[in-house]
Each structure stands twice: as structure tokens, then as C-alpha cells.
Amino acid sequence: MAKVTLESSIFQAVILHLDMDAFFASVEQADHPELQGLPVIIGQSLRGVVTTASYAARHYGVHSAMPIAQAKKLCPQAVFLPGRMNRYRQVSSHVMKIIMEHCPVVEQASIDEAYADITGTTRSLGTPTALAQRLKQTIKKSTGLTCSIGIAPNKFLAKIASAWHKPDGLTIIDPDTVPQFLDNLPLQKIPGVGQALLEELGHLGVKSIPDILTRPKDYWVQSLGKRGATLYERAQGIDHSPVIPESIPQSCSAEHTLDNDTLCRNELKHYLLLQAERVGSELRAMDKKGHTVTLKIKFSDFSTITRSKTMTKPTALTGEIYTIAYQLLLAQKLQQKVRLVGVAVSNFGADTLSLPLAVDSQRLRDEHLEQALDHIRGKFGNTSITRADTLSLRQNR
Ligand code: TTP
Ligand code: MG
Numbered sequence: 001m002a003k004v005t006l007e008s009s010i011f012q013a014v015i016l017h018l019d020m021d022a023f024f025a026s027v028e029q030a031d032h033p034e035l036q037g038l039p040v041i042i043g044q045s046l047r048g049v050v051t052t053a054s055y056a057a058r059h060y061g062v063h064s065a066m067p068i069a070q071a072k073k074l075c076p077q078a079v080f081l082p083g084r085m086n087r088y089r090q091v092s093s094h095v096m097k098i099i100m101e102h103c104p105v106v107e108q109a110s111i112d113e114a115y116a117d118i119t120g121t122t123r124s125l126g127t128p129t130a131l132a133q134r135l136k137q138t139i140k141k142s143t144g145l146t147c148s149i150g151i152a153p154n155k156f157l158a159k160i161a162s163a164w165h166k167p168d169g170l171t172i173i174d175p176d177t178v179p180q181f182l183d184n185l186p187l188q189k190i191p192g193v194g195q196a197l198l199e200e201l202g203h204l205g206v207k208s209i210p211d212i213l214t215r216p217k218d219y220w221v222q223s224l225g226k227r228g229a230t231l232y233e234r235a236q237g238i239d240h241s242p243v244i245p246e247s248i249p250q251s252c253s254a255e256h257t258l259d260n261d262t263l264c265r266n267e268l269k270h271y272l273l274l275q276a277e278r279v280g281s282e283l284r285a286m287d288k289k290g291h292t293v294t295l296k297i298k299f300s301d302f303s304t305i306t307r308s309k310t311m312t313k314p315t316a317l318t319g320e321i322y323t324i325a326y327q328l329l330l331a332q333k334l335q336q337k338v339r340l341v342g343v344a345v346s347n348f349g350a351d352t353l354s355l356p357l358a359v360d361s362q363r364l365r366d367e368h369l370e371q372a373l374d375h376i377r378g379k380f381g382n383t384s385i386t387r388a389d390t391l392s393l394r395q396n397r
Pocket of ligand 2: 020022
């Protein structure tokens with residue numbers, strides 16, 4: 001472990017970056033224990049390149065993107081495998097789930113790496129160091145795999161930190177040590193500084209990160225445009241890019257437990273309209289349309305049924321969602337009283353069928369009308385404008 005002094009504070013972000021070690025090769029070793037400790041090289045074909053190599057193989061100079069033929073020369077005794085992408089995806093999902101269970105805000109960055117914003121979590125989750133150690137232990141116990149973690153005040157430093165002590169590393173860059181850390185960091189460690197930019201910088205007389213800071217920001221913007229502005233920020237240890245959690249909802253729903261169980265379809269119908277309004281406006285806010293509308297009914301004895309209809313054309317229109325949900329309700333026998341009713345729209349996708357212009361223009365008008373209603377509700381509150389049908393329900397809630 002490099003340094004263990006970082007504590008989260010309100011003012012300073014704390015970002016964790018986790019990257020699995022020799023991921024594809026390690027999965028093969030975990031699944032085939034007889035391969036543990038051996039040089040294992042993953043590559044599609046004999047004429048292709050190395051996808052990854054176990055650390056034992058790396059000792060012989062084998063690395064990603066090297067032609068397999070060359071890897072064979074360097075390490076003829078290695079076990080060469082073509083790779084099993086489905087298995088790696090499966091393990092990846094499992095690892096990401098563990099990270100999400102341990103950290104509040106997680107962004108998956110590739111098949112084997114993720115960022116987590118753990119700012120201000122010391123009280124609830126323990127120190128960043130303790131959290132990272134717990135995460136490493138859980139992943140190891142659950143998958144047999146090791147990972148390396150970096151913790152720093154921002155994403156770019158956290159990524160550098162996670163690669164600092166691989167495999168099975170934990171490196172922490174304390175905010176106070178950032179300037180000193182950057183002074184000694186090779187230029188090409190800055191993400192985005194590849195061979196071409198390195199040469200360009202060489203022509204400008206820049207050999208180190210401190211060299212960048214001898215010239216003002218304007219100079220870099222003029223010389224390298226947007227890349228120059230970013231480079232100048234990184235050289236000072238600055239990176240404001242946020243950790244963006246991936247939360248792609250697969251469906252949108254609303255449901256309501258009635259005050260009194262009922263057999264009255266008219267009452268249920270009003271709730272369906274209210275829910276269709278909620279679901280519709282949420283879909284429109286997310287800019288999503290769904291092909292499938294589902295009606296959910298929970299009866300007095302708590303038994304639950306769902307009935308769905310899938311349409312060729314996806315919708316986010318309140319009227320359409322409501323009409324389908326109501327048709328589904330009408331088609332359903334109510335043998336006992338209803339306790340809960342709900343509407344969901346799922347199966348998101350793009351329009352697959354283009355309707356004749358006349359029909360489309362009607363739909364377009366409906367969409368514009370509902371967007372206008374959403375706008376008014378957004379500005380003046382949910383109850384500012386409403387369908388007459390749902391008014392009494394809103395007032396009763
Ligand atoms: P990396 O995290 O870059 O590499 P790694 O996990 O194998 O090794 P390290 O310990 O250095 O992190 O990539 C993750 C997986 O992605 C890797 O196991 C194989 C795959 N991969 C490719 O398919 N193509 C590539 O060019 C690279 C670099 C990786
Ligand atoms: Mg990796």
C-alpha cells in the first residue's frame with residue numbers, strides 16, 4: 001500500500017478506481033485451478049495479437065497487443081487460450097454488482113474497471129482504505145480474483161493510482177501530496193498523452209509535467225486547442241469529470257394501494273388514468289417510449305396478476321397507455337376485490353412502424369400537447385393542470 005492518510009472531507013472529492021488484474025487470464029485461472037501461477041496468454045488466433053497475459057507471462061516480456069507469434073517465442077511454455085467472452089462478461093457483471101453493493105455512486109468504465117465516488121462516506125462506510133480493503137476481500141472471496149484499487153481526489157489520479165502497484169495493489173494519493181506526485185510522474189502517464197502527443201510536446205521543448213506549467217494556459221490552448229486546455233489542467237492535478245452512475249431503467253411504473261378494496265371498475269379506471277399520467281410524463285422526461293404496457297392487480301388475498309399488451313409502435317403518450325391498461329382491466333375477471341392496481345411501460349425502443357401521415361400528425365399533436373402539460377406541471381407543480389377524470393382522486397390523496 002502506498003500511503004494511507006486520506007480521509008474524506010466535504011471539500012475534497014474522494015474517488016476510487018478499481019481495475020481487475022490480468023482479467024481474462026485470471027478468470028481462466030480461477031475456473032481452471034491447474035493454471036494458477038502458470039504463464040497464461042489469451043489471444044483469438046495464432047495470427048492475432050495477445051488480448052492479455054497473466055503476470056507470470058508478463059515476466060517474459062509478453063504484453064497486450066503483442067503478436068501471438070512473438071509471445072510464443074518469448075514464452076513457449078505458456079498456455080495459450082482463445083478466450084471466452086461470455087464467461088468474462090458474466091464475471092464482470094458479478095464484480096460490478098459487488099462494487100455497487102459496497103459503494104454508493106459507481107460508474108463502470110470498461111469490462112474490468114469502475115470508478116466510485118466515495119466522498120463523505122467515512123462515517124457510513126469506514127475510511128476509504130478500509131472500504132477498499134473490504135471490497136478487495138469480497139471480490140477475492142466471491143470470484144477468486146484479485147484487483148487493484150487507486151484512491152485519489154479525482155478520476156484521472158485515481159486511475160493512475162490503481163495501476164501504480166499491480167497486481168493486488170492499493171494505492172492512495174493524498175490531496176496534499178498531489179503536486180509532489182505529479183512532479184515525478186512521467187508525461188505519458190497522463191491519460192490521453194500517447195506517443196504522438198508526447199512527440200509533439202517534445203518538439204515544444206516539454207519533457208516533464210512541471211515543464212507544462214512553465215507556460216500559461218493560453219499558450220496550451222493556442223498550441224493544442226482543447227487537448228491543450230485539458231493537459232494544462234491535468235498537469236495541475238485537476239479533473240472535474242464526475243462519476244456518472246449508470247442507471248438505465250428498463251421500465252417505468254406506478255401503482256397504488258387503495259384505501260378500501262373494491263370491485264368497482266370505474267374507481268379502478270380513475271386510478272389507471274392517474275398512473276398512466278405519471279408513467280407517461282416520466283417516460284417523456286427520460287425521452288423513452290415503450291412497446292409493452294402492463295396492468296398489475298393485487299387482490300384482497302394478496303394474490304397478484306399481471307396482464308400485458310405489446311404494440312408495434314412504442315409509446316410515451318398518457319392517452320395510449322391509459323387506453324391499453326383499461327382494455328386489459330376490462331378483459332380481466334374480478335373474482336375478488338382489488339387491493340392494489342398499477343401500470344407499467346417496458347420494452348423500450350424506437351418507432352418500428354411508420355404510420356400514414358394523417359395518423360402520425362394526430363399522434364404528433366398529442367405528443368406536443370402532453371409535452372406542454374409536462375412543461376406546465378414542471379413549472380407550477382403536479383396538480384397545476386390535470387385531466388378532469390383524475391381531479392377527485394388527486395384531491396383525495
Ligand atoms: P486491462 O485492464 O487493460 O488489462 P488486464 O486486466 O488484463 O491487466 P491489468 O492487470 O494490467 O489490468 O483490460 C481488461 C481486459 O480487457 C483484459 O483482460 C483483456 C481485455 N482487453 C482487450 O480485449 N483488448 C485490449 O487491447 C486490452 C488492453 C484488454
Ligand atoms: Mg485490468
